[in-house]
Amino acid sequence: MGKPPILVFDLDGTLADTAGDLIGTLNVVLVEEGLAPVPLANARKLIGAGAKALIQRGFGAEGRHLPPDKLERLYARFIARYEDRIADETRLFPGVEASLDRFAAAGYALAVCTNKLERSSRLLLAALGVKDRFRAICGQDTFKVAKPDRRIFDYTIAEAGGDPAQAIMIGDSATDIETARAARAPVVAVNFGYTDLPIENFGPDRVISHFDELWDAVAALRSAAPAMLGALPPP
Numbered sequence: 001m002g003k004p005p006i007l008v009f010d011l012d013g014t015l016a017d018t019a020g021d022l023i024g025t026l027n028v029v030l031v032e033e034g035l036a037p038v039p040l041a042n043a044r045k046l047i048g049a050g051a052k053a054l055i056q057r058g059f060g061a062e063g064r065h066l067p068p069d070k071l072e073r074l075y076a077r078f079i080a081r082y083e084d085r086i087a088d089e090t091r092l093f094p095g096v097e098a099s100l101d102r103f104a105a106a107g108y109a110l111a112v113c114t115n116k117l118e119r120s121s122r123l124l125l126a127a128l129g130v131k132d133r134f135r136a137i138c139g140q141d142t143f144k145v146a147k148p149d150r151r152i153f154d155y156t157i158a159e160a161g162g163d164p165a166q167a168i169m170i171g172d173s174a175t176d177i178e179t180a181r182a183a184r185a186p187v188v189a190v191n192f193g194y195t196d197l198p199i200e201n202f203g204p205d206r207v208i209s210h211f212d213e214l215w216d217a218v219a220a221l222r223s224a225a226p227a228m229l230g231a232l233p234p235p
Contacts, residue, residue: 004109006162007218008153008185009134010171011114011121012047013193015096016128019043020089022051025082026058029074035062047194048173050115050140051078083120087127093192095211100133102215111136111160113153115175118142136160147175150182168218174202186221188214 012018019040026046027037038046038058046057052075059066066074100110111134114121118139125131136159140146143155157164169180172193180187189204190211200207206217 003161003163003166004107005166006109006111006157006160006164006168007103008111008113008156008160008162008167008169010147010169010173010176010193011112011116011124013172013195014093014170014176014190015112015130016090016092016124018090018124019047019194021082021085021087022047022054024089025078025085026054028081029055029078030058030062033059033074035059035064044194045196048115048175050146051075051082051117054078079117079120083123086120086123090124090128092128092130093190093211095214097130099211099214100130103218104133109135109160109162111138111156111162113138113147113156113169113179115140115146134160135162148178148182150179153179153183153185168221170214172199177202177204188217188221 009015023038023040023043030037038061046054052071055071055074055078056066104110112121116139118137118141121137121139122131125134125137136156138152138156138159143152145151153169154164157167167185169176169185169187171177171187172190173195177187177189186205188206188208189199191199191207191209205221208214208217
Protein backbone atom coordinates (compact mmCIF):
# COMPACT_ATOMS: atom_id res chain seq x y z
CA MET A 1 0.00 0.00 0.00
CA GLY A 2 1.34 3.43 -0.95
CA LYS A 3 1.99 6.37 1.31
CA PRO A 4 -1.03 8.53 2.17
CA PRO A 5 -1.64 12.07 1.00
CA ILE A 6 -0.56 14.55 3.65
CA LEU A 7 -1.55 17.97 4.93
CA VAL A 8 1.28 19.93 6.56
CA PHE A 9 0.11 22.67 8.92
CA ASP A 10 1.82 25.72 10.29
CA LEU A 11 0.96 26.29 13.97
CA ASP A 12 0.96 29.92 15.16
CA GLY A 13 -1.74 31.86 13.35
CA THR A 14 -2.89 28.80 11.40
CA LEU A 15 -4.07 26.10 13.79
CA ALA A 16 -4.08 28.24 16.93
CA ASP A 17 -4.42 31.86 17.95
CA THR A 18 -1.29 32.10 20.07
CA ALA A 19 -0.85 35.88 20.03
CA GLY A 20 -2.03 36.49 23.58
CA ASP A 21 0.48 34.15 25.19
CA LEU A 22 3.36 35.04 22.85
CA ILE A 23 2.94 38.80 23.22
CA GLY A 24 2.22 38.43 26.92
CA THR A 25 5.51 36.58 27.41
CA LEU A 26 7.38 39.09 25.26
CA ASN A 27 6.02 41.92 27.37
CA VAL A 28 7.22 40.29 30.59
CA VAL A 29 10.72 40.19 29.11
CA LEU A 30 10.52 43.74 27.78
CA VAL A 31 9.33 45.17 31.10
CA GLU A 32 12.08 43.30 32.96
CA GLU A 33 14.54 45.03 30.62
CA GLY A 34 13.06 48.45 31.28
CA LEU A 35 11.16 48.73 28.00
CA ALA A 36 7.52 49.47 27.33
CA PRO A 37 5.22 46.54 26.55
CA VAL A 38 3.95 46.22 23.00
CA PRO A 39 0.20 46.24 22.35
CA LEU A 40 -1.47 43.02 21.28
CA ALA A 41 -2.61 44.85 18.15
CA ASN A 42 1.00 44.72 16.92
CA ALA A 43 1.07 40.91 17.01
CA ARG A 44 0.59 40.49 13.27
CA LYS A 45 3.81 42.40 12.59
CA LEU A 46 5.84 40.61 15.25
CA ILE A 47 4.88 36.94 15.22
CA GLY A 48 5.75 34.36 12.58
CA ALA A 49 9.51 33.88 12.42
CA GLY A 50 10.14 32.22 15.78
CA ALA A 51 10.82 33.45 19.30
CA LYS A 52 14.23 35.00 18.63
CA ALA A 53 12.82 37.15 15.84
CA LEU A 54 9.89 38.08 18.10
CA ILE A 55 12.29 39.29 20.80
CA GLN A 56 14.40 41.20 18.28
CA ARG A 57 11.32 42.85 16.83
CA GLY A 58 10.07 43.77 20.28
CA PHE A 59 13.35 45.46 21.11
CA GLY A 60 13.53 46.99 17.64
CA ALA A 61 10.18 48.69 18.24
CA GLU A 62 11.97 50.66 20.98
CA GLY A 63 15.00 51.32 18.79
CA ARG A 64 17.13 48.84 20.72
CA HIS A 65 19.61 46.46 19.13
CA LEU A 66 20.38 43.17 20.83
CA PRO A 67 23.90 41.74 20.68
CA PRO A 68 23.94 37.97 20.04
CA ASP A 69 24.95 36.95 23.56
CA LYS A 70 22.18 38.98 25.18
CA LEU A 71 19.64 37.70 22.64
CA GLU A 72 20.52 34.12 23.62
CA ARG A 73 20.01 34.89 27.32
CA LEU A 74 16.69 36.58 26.71
CA TYR A 75 15.62 33.76 24.40
CA ALA A 76 16.22 31.16 27.11
CA ARG A 77 14.26 33.29 29.58
CA PHE A 78 11.46 33.80 27.07
CA ILE A 79 11.08 30.08 26.33
CA ALA A 80 10.93 29.17 30.02
CA ARG A 81 8.31 31.83 30.72
CA TYR A 82 6.32 30.97 27.60
CA GLU A 83 6.17 27.25 28.33
CA ASP A 84 4.87 28.05 31.82
CA ARG A 85 1.86 29.80 30.24
CA ILE A 86 1.73 27.80 27.01
CA ALA A 87 -2.06 27.89 26.62
CA ASP A 88 -3.36 30.40 29.15
CA GLU A 89 -4.95 32.46 26.37
CA THR A 90 -4.26 30.34 23.28
CA ARG A 91 -7.16 28.62 21.54
CA LEU A 92 -7.59 26.58 18.38
CA PHE A 93 -9.24 28.51 15.60
CA PRO A 94 -12.88 27.60 14.98
CA GLY A 95 -13.40 24.42 12.99
CA VAL A 96 -9.88 23.03 13.44
CA GLU A 97 -10.77 19.84 15.29
CA ALA A 98 -13.65 18.89 13.01
CA SER A 99 -11.49 19.53 9.95
CA LEU A 100 -8.62 17.41 11.25
CA ASP A 101 -11.01 14.59 12.05
CA ARG A 102 -12.59 14.71 8.62
CA PHE A 103 -9.28 14.52 6.78
CA ALA A 104 -7.97 11.78 9.06
CA ALA A 105 -11.11 9.72 8.42
CA ALA A 106 -10.53 10.15 4.67
CA GLY A 107 -7.04 8.66 4.97
CA TYR A 108 -4.88 11.76 5.10
CA ALA A 109 -1.74 11.95 7.18
CA LEU A 110 -1.53 15.16 9.22
CA ALA A 111 1.66 16.93 10.34
CA VAL A 112 2.81 20.21 11.86
CA CYS A 113 5.77 22.13 10.44
CA THR A 114 6.52 25.26 12.47
CA ASN A 115 9.30 27.66 13.33
CA LYS A 116 8.37 27.20 16.98
CA LEU A 117 10.57 24.84 18.99
CA GLU A 118 9.43 21.24 18.81
CA ARG A 119 9.07 20.92 22.60
CA SER A 120 6.97 24.08 22.84
CA SER A 121 4.84 22.90 19.91
CA ARG A 122 4.18 19.53 21.49
CA LEU A 123 3.34 21.11 24.85
CA LEU A 124 0.93 23.51 23.19
CA LEU A 125 -0.82 20.92 21.01
CA ALA A 126 -1.14 18.61 24.01
CA ALA A 127 -2.67 21.42 26.09
CA LEU A 128 -5.11 22.08 23.26
CA GLY A 129 -6.00 18.38 23.07
CA VAL A 130 -4.91 17.71 19.48
CA LYS A 131 -1.30 16.48 19.71
CA ASP A 132 -2.19 12.86 18.95
CA ARG A 133 -3.88 13.81 15.69
CA PHE A 134 -0.51 14.54 14.07
CA ARG A 135 1.91 11.90 12.82
CA ALA A 136 4.78 14.39 13.05
CA ILE A 137 5.29 17.67 14.93
CA CYS A 138 8.47 19.34 13.71
CA GLY A 139 9.98 22.64 14.79
CA GLN A 140 12.98 24.73 13.86
CA ASP A 141 15.21 22.64 16.11
CA THR A 142 13.96 19.21 14.95
CA PHE A 143 16.15 19.10 11.84
CA LYS A 144 18.18 22.28 12.51
CA VAL A 145 16.55 24.04 9.57
CA ALA A 146 13.63 26.46 9.57
CA LYS A 147 11.06 27.69 7.10
CA PRO A 148 11.35 28.93 4.38
CA ASP A 149 14.06 26.29 3.86
CA ARG A 150 12.18 23.56 2.02
CA ARG A 151 14.11 20.84 3.81
CA ILE A 152 12.03 21.20 6.98
CA PHE A 153 8.90 20.65 4.88
CA ASP A 154 10.41 17.62 3.14
CA TYR A 155 11.73 16.14 6.39
CA THR A 156 8.38 16.65 8.11
CA ILE A 157 6.60 14.72 5.36
CA ALA A 158 9.14 11.92 5.64
CA GLU A 159 8.79 11.85 9.44
CA ALA A 160 5.02 11.52 9.06
CA GLY A 161 5.27 8.83 6.41
CA GLY A 162 3.31 10.88 3.88
CA ASP A 163 3.59 10.99 0.12
CA PRO A 164 5.55 14.10 -0.91
CA ALA A 165 3.84 14.02 -4.31
CA GLN A 166 0.50 14.41 -2.52
CA ALA A 167 1.44 17.05 0.05
CA ILE A 168 -0.34 20.34 0.64
CA MET A 169 0.85 23.12 2.95
CA ILE A 170 -1.62 25.07 5.10
CA GLY A 171 -0.25 28.30 6.57
CA ASP A 172 -0.85 31.95 7.31
CA SER A 173 2.25 33.82 6.14
CA ALA A 174 4.56 34.64 3.28
CA THR A 175 7.09 32.30 4.90
CA ASP A 176 4.69 29.36 4.61
CA ILE A 177 3.94 30.18 0.98
CA GLU A 178 7.64 30.55 0.16
CA THR A 179 8.34 27.18 1.80
CA ALA A 180 5.65 25.45 -0.23
CA ARG A 181 6.80 27.09 -3.45
CA ALA A 182 10.38 25.95 -2.83
CA ALA A 183 9.07 22.41 -2.36
CA ARG A 184 6.78 22.72 -5.40
CA ALA A 185 3.77 21.94 -3.26
CA PRO A 186 0.35 23.62 -3.35
CA VAL A 187 -0.49 25.90 -0.47
CA VAL A 188 -3.76 26.91 1.20
CA ALA A 189 -3.54 30.11 3.24
CA VAL A 190 -5.80 31.21 6.07
CA ASN A 191 -6.62 34.90 6.10
CA PHE A 192 -6.95 35.24 9.88
CA GLY A 193 -3.33 34.64 10.86
CA TYR A 194 -0.26 36.74 11.54
CA THR A 195 0.80 38.76 8.53
CA ASP A 196 0.95 42.53 8.21
CA LEU A 197 -0.21 42.45 4.58
CA PRO A 198 -3.24 40.62 3.18
CA ILE A 199 -2.25 36.99 2.60
CA GLU A 200 -3.60 37.21 -0.94
CA ASN A 201 -0.66 39.49 -1.78
CA PHE A 202 1.71 36.52 -1.56
CA GLY A 203 -0.06 34.36 -4.12
CA PRO A 204 -1.28 31.23 -2.32
CA ASP A 205 -3.19 28.69 -4.39
CA ARG A 206 -6.31 29.00 -2.23
CA VAL A 207 -7.39 31.28 0.63
CA ILE A 208 -9.85 30.26 3.35
CA SER A 209 -11.56 32.29 6.06
CA HIS A 210 -12.65 29.34 8.24
CA PHE A 211 -11.49 25.76 8.65
CA ASP A 212 -14.90 24.61 7.42
CA GLU A 213 -13.66 25.71 3.97
CA LEU A 214 -10.49 23.61 3.98
CA TRP A 215 -12.14 20.42 2.68
CA ASP A 216 -13.37 22.12 -0.49
CA ALA A 217 -10.08 23.99 -0.95
CA VAL A 218 -8.11 20.74 -0.86
CA ALA A 219 -10.62 19.07 -3.17
CA ALA A 220 -10.22 21.92 -5.67
CA LEU A 221 -6.43 21.65 -5.59
CA ARG A 222 -6.54 17.90 -6.08
CA SER A 223 -8.94 18.25 -9.01
CA ALA A 224 -6.90 21.03 -10.62
CA ALA A 225 -3.51 19.35 -10.30
CA PRO A 226 -3.93 15.55 -10.40
CA ALA A 227 -0.48 15.03 -11.90
CA MET A 228 1.16 16.94 -9.07
CA LEU A 229 -0.97 15.45 -6.32
CA GLY A 230 -1.04 11.85 -7.46
CA ALA A 231 -3.85 9.66 -8.68
CA LEU A 232 -5.90 9.58 -5.49
CA PRO A 233 -9.38 11.05 -6.17
CA PRO A 234 -10.34 14.31 -4.46
CA PRO A 235 -11.71 13.99 -0.91
